[in-house]
Amino acid sequence: MYFKNFREYLSWLYFQYLLITGIYVLEPWEKSIFNSILFSAIAMVVYTSYVFIPIHLRLALEFFHEIFGGQPESTMTLMN
Amino acid sequence: MTESSGSKLLNGEACQRTLRGKNAGKNGFVKNHCVFEHPRKYRRPTERSQNAAPNSSLYKKPFSESFEETPLLVAVLTYMGYGILTIFGYFRDFLRHWNIEKCHIAHEREQQKDFVPLYQDFENFYTRNLYMRIRDNWNRPICSVPGAKVDLVERVTHNYNWTFEHTGKVVKDVINMGSYNYLGFAENTGACASAAIETTHAYGVGVASTRCEIGNLDIHEELEQLVARFLGVESSMAFGMGFATNSMNIPPLTGKGCLILSDELNHASLVLGARLSGSTIRVFKHNNMQSLEKLLRDAIAHGQPRTHRPWKKILIVVEGIYSMEGSIVRLPEVIALKKRYKAYLYLDEAHSIGALGPNGRGVVDYFGLDPKDVDIMMGTFTKSFGAAGGYIGGRKELIDYLRCHSHSALYATSMSPPVAQQIISSMKIIMGEDGSTLGKDRLRQLSENTTYFRRKLREMGFIIYGNDDSPVVPLMLYMPAKIGAFGREMLKRNIGTVVVGFPATPIIESRARFCVSAAHTREMLDTALRAISEVGDLLQLKYSRRERPLSTPGWTYEESLLQD
Amino acid sequence: MAAGQQWVLVEMVQAFYEAPAYHLILEGILILWIVRLLFFSKTYKPHETYKLTEKEKEDLIEEWQPEPLVPPVSKDHPSLNYDVVTGPPSHKIIINGKECTNFASFNFLGLLDSDRVKDKALASLKKYGVGTCGPRGFYGTFDVHLELESRLAKFMRTEEAIIYSYGFATIASAIPAYSKRGDIIFVDEAACFSIQKGLQASRSFIKYFKHNDMEDLERLLKEQELEDQKNPRKARVTRKFIVVEGLYINTADVCPLPELVRLKYKYKVRIFLEESMSFGVLGEHGKGVTEHFGVNIDDIDLISANMENAVASIGGFCCGRSFVIDHQRLSGQGYCFSASLPPMLAAAAIEALSIMEEDPEIFSVLKRRCSQVHQALQGIPGLKLVGVPFSPALHLQLERSSGCRSSDLQLLRSIVDHCLDRHVALTVARYLEKEERFMPPPSIRVVVTVEQTDEDIQKAVSCIREAASIFLR
Secondary structure: OOOOOHHHHHHHHHHHHHHHHOHHHOOHHHHHHHHHHHHHHHHHHHHHHHHHHHHHHHHHHHHHHHHHHOOOOOHHHHHO | OHHHHHHOOOOOOOOOOOOOHHHHHHHHHHHHHHHHHOOOOOEHHHHHHHHHHHHHHHOOOOOOEEOEOOOHHHHHHHHHHHHHHHHHHHHHHHHHHOOOOOOOOOOOOHHHOOOOOOOOHHHHHHHHHHHHHHHHHOOOOEOOOOOOEEEEEEEEOOOOOOOOEEEEEEEEEEEEOOOOOOOOOOOOOOHHHHHHHHHHHHHOOOOOOEOOOOOOEHHHHHHHHHHHHHHOOOEEEEEOOHHHHHHHHHHHHOOOOOEEEEEOOOOHHHHHHHHHHOOEEEEEOOOOHHHHHHHHHHHHHHOOOOOOOOOOOEEEEEEOEOOOOOOEOOHHHHHHHHHHHOOEEEEEOOOOOOOOOOOOOHHHHHOOOOHHHOOEEEEEOOOOOOOOOEEEEEOHHHHHHHHHHOHHHHHOEOOOHHHHHHHHHHHHHHHOOOOOOHHHHHHHHHHHHHHHHHHHHHHHOOOEOEEOOOOEEEEEEEOHHHHHHHHHHHHHOOEEOEEEOOOOOOOOOEEEEEEOOOOOOHHHHHHHHHHHHHHHHHHOOOOOOOOOOOOOHHHHHHHHHHOO | OOHHHOOHHHHHHHHHHHOOHHHHHHHHHHHHHHHHHHHHOOOOOOOHHHOOOHHHHHHHHHHOOOOOOOOOOOOOOOOOOOOOEEOOOOOEEEEOOEEEEEOOOOOOOOOOOOHHHHHHHHHHHHHHOOOOOOEHHHHHOEHHHHHHHHHHHHHHOOOEEEEEOOHHHHHHHHHHHHOOOOOEEEEEOOOOHHHHHHHHHHOOEEEEEOOOOHHHHHHHHHHHHHHHHHOHHHHOOOOEEEEEEOEOOOOOOEOOHHHHHHHHHHHOOEEEEEOOOOOOOOOOOOOOHHHHHOOOHHHOOEEEEEOOOOOOOOOEEEEEOHHHHOOHHHHOHHHHOOEOOOHHHHHHHHHHHHHHHHOOHHHHHHHHHHHHHHHHOOOOOOEEEEOOOOOOEEEEEEOOOOOOHHHHHHHHHHHHHHHHHOOEEOEEOOOOOOOOOOOOOOEEEEEOOOOOOHHHHHHHHHHHHHHHHHHOO
16 A cells, blocks of 8 residues: 555554444444543553553562562561 | 344345354354464365365366465454444444434334334344444445446435435446346347347236146246256256245155255255255255265265154255355266265256356356256356246156146246246357357356456455356455445445345355456456455455465466456 | 552462462362363263264165155146146137137236336336346345335335235245244134245244134134243243235135234234235225225234236235334345346336226226126036135135045036137136145136126136036036
8 A cells, every 4th residue: 555645544544443443334423432442441551551560560570589689578578 | 043143134145044154153263273273374275175186087177266264363353343343232222222312223013012022132133233334235226237337326324324315316337246147148238138028018027827827828838948958958947036946846856754965055045945845954064075975974874863764865955156155066076976875966056057167058067067967957047147037957757746846836926928038038149049159259258257357356365265267256354344344435436346244154254245247348347356456455355365376377378468 | 559569479379378278179179170171071972882884884875775856747647737828818818729718817907918017117128128137135126126115115005015026935935034933823724825835934833723713713812822821931022923815815705804903902913914816906996905994004014915916017025014024124035035026027016006006996897897707606506606706816616526636626627628618718726735734625716807898707607607517417
């Protein structure tokens, strides 16, 4: 496929999204419901991962550090 | 659900797989499973060529038929699409149920609200929530000859396909890739039409009686003699409707204590006929000779269930060309099996008569076999002959029996005289009895068009099902939204196509179907191919993962001519 | 966040250590059991012992001899040799080379050779060609079909109509579209063959009531009501239908429609009405048996008729409320899977409807002719006239049967042949003897059309009288 400009490419991408999810056949208001649900879900995933992954990673790191590093401190104390 | 799933069609004739509809999902799964195990190119043809190998001596020319495997990702996405649409279907049903949304469906009459509901709630779920959204792709009214180009009545909808309005405008010159006009005899001018006009003058259009009583016109007798000559059989009989030819003539032939072995993709009329006959029905895998042979052996060895009495007779029911798959029956092998196991063979040539074979005499002619080896030759006049009705041909005893016992002969009005005349004239043209080479030309044109069209589509990278020589060309779409999108986009480009989805096909194998005609010129095909390629890019339909053949040996001789 | 900030895995491992022993054992057994189910389950195969060796199989296959495909037909089977009609089967008909007056084709209104109808058919033929080359779904819907459907709906004053390409397939497809396995259909014993095929295809429970016997029907309905009270849950999903003919083709009498409608509302059963014989015949405007009785057409759930008799074209239609009819567009097998009606035949039907609408006088003419023929055929010695005075297709049965069906038929056939020799075309009503559920007694069918003159009728009746006096001694 050749596209004249970026906008055309984007609209083609959106069209593919409509086709693959099947919402091409839905009525506009149903499309917007689907889109908003999907986007809010994605936004939530992004947000939660932004908030929790660093903490999680840090805890995991420290846990392994504790096992292999042999430091006597318990995880509980680490948190306080 | 089993029964109603068959009745909730997505479209017209396509829903021929009432039997198969329910296990479609299962099939899909099995195939996907295979994909897991062989992540490289897995295709059904490999198994096909295996089972062709030992019997290849039966074929006079290469028999190449292919059904490329559904790519795994596509299958997953297709299921996902159906999932989303189903959720929205439930959502809409919920809204309609609580009257939040205005319901466009016709209501039960007030006085009869307390009757047992005529339809179960789930019965029309699919129709209401999927078919309805894309139903503008079906039942498009036309207002011209259904020839190579048709005029469509323009219709619009303001409420998402619940109702249509005709704008009064006409969409002119749409290239018709949907009608079964294989030999291009759907014409309003020419020898056939003028003969039909004369007959109408002489006879009128109706008959108002049955064949057996007083509706047996001389023109019917003439037609039957001609059909018998055309098919190369002793005798034949014509009926007013193709569907009824099957459903009303299988019951007199078999009954209790008989066994019908039916291909899983047989047309609804064959299924109905088999069911009405009261015989035991067993289904073998589509065009799979091992499956058929196994059923035959087991049937004869074990006899009837429980009593173990031997079967009275065994009837194998197959079609010439399968209209949704584009495959051609492996007739030489079927005949070999039939002879070995002393079964009878019922061959439905609805799509193949006129469309296959050097003389247009169907699959028997295509494989160069003797028509006497087929016990019951059935076919329709709707397709290649541009008329209506059906016939049964065979030995004289068979036809004599049918003349006395066919439901159609005794209870149904006989064929309309102008329709009979259309068949006579078109058949004579095919046979060359009109003294011209018109018939031969059309047959050659059809086979050239078929080869060209199929090859081009394959080169473009579409997944095309079926036999290389079959004028029925299914192009796989898979995803539910693409069914609607393909039909609409093609119509935008002034090309009329047929799209088919569940329940006419297995749930993930939605497809578009083209019917190549002798009336299509090379330019029309090229226009159509260009549009198909364009839409294919737009909708990402070029799924095929096989290496695209640059030139296949069989075609090279006309390569230069075909390359554009 | 404070307390929950343990890394989850740690908690899991800790929980595992702390769990009581019995818990671990139970879970272990569970896992083992699942593994066993997954990998060691055997599929259940019955009759292992019946396994035949290949040799035995081969022998059986060698031994097996099927019955012939069809049993031989005797040369003089009554239905084997059809009479050949040369030229159009209109009022004057040439049978086996002999010109006769037609008292056998169902061309009640004489529209078969109407020039108006022919002209319209020709115009359509010149525009659309003959065939449609496709089912309704796939470019087989012509504007003519839509027009015919709306004209039929208008003519019958119903919301919607749907056309089929074959009269026989109409009711035979309509019944199984609604009635499925487990549903119940109450049918008149005299119902015609296409109804019987529809019933068979529907696989529902069929309950036959005596011909036109409303008490018998009510008895069956009451029985069913009791049954329903025993099992109300099943009753809520069991659809019930009454299938009757307006004017019975086999007995030439009319169904007691008002009584049926009363029973319909009393027992909540839907009525399907087959009107092939009565459409375009009964009623002031030819709307059929509903108009004849003055019954509100909306009280009938589905009316089906063919366009092969009075309309003198080909095909059939169903009409009723959209709620009912629309369902067939996706579920009527004969509609979906079959090529659509050739447009010229649809155009002919439209023109026939126009003629019927413009000139309702034709129906009273037909009615007069019917009663005239009915009157004239009374009291022929040896023959018994069956049918109501306004029926256009009457039956003449033997007064005293010889007890053997084929010899009775032979007798009737000789009467028909005698009349044929005297230029009166009649026919013996044909049935499939093995297939009919309730075999009607053998009869000669006399069809009345508007084209028959007083002289024609007189001549025909005297021929029949003469033949009867010769053959029925």
